[in-house]
Amino acid sequence: MIRVCYFASLREIAGKSEETIDREAWTVQELLDWAESTYPAFQHKTMFVAVNEEYARREDPIRDGDVIALIPPVSGG
Template identity: 40%
Template sequence: MITLLFFAGVKETIGSETLTLKGKQQTIAQIKEYLLNTYPSLSLQGVMVAVNEEFALDEDIVKENDTVAFIPPVSGG
């Protein structure tokens, strides 16, 4: 199982802090594609992705028991 974590606007659009994916290993790009197809109003533009607390690229492989975090840009003052 792969655990997906969502923060801020991504969490609001999906309606949950976490989701789990069952199945084989896949790339970050494949997970993004699944999310965009499942949640058409979701925007991942500018969203950083981390796998097991380390920033990841679209071509990186996610394996069983990994945790993938979707971290949107934040602003503050």
């Protein structure tokens, strides 16, 4: 199982703060493709992906038991 956590505007679009996905292995890109097909409004969003609290690249692996964070860019001052 892979736990996916949504933050800020992505949480609003998904309608939940997190969910568990029954997959043993993915790449970050495969997860993003899944997220965009599940939540079409994600296609128009820029987001960062963290795997187990470390920023990840699209080719990085995701394994069973990992915690994924989908994070939109934030600004502040």
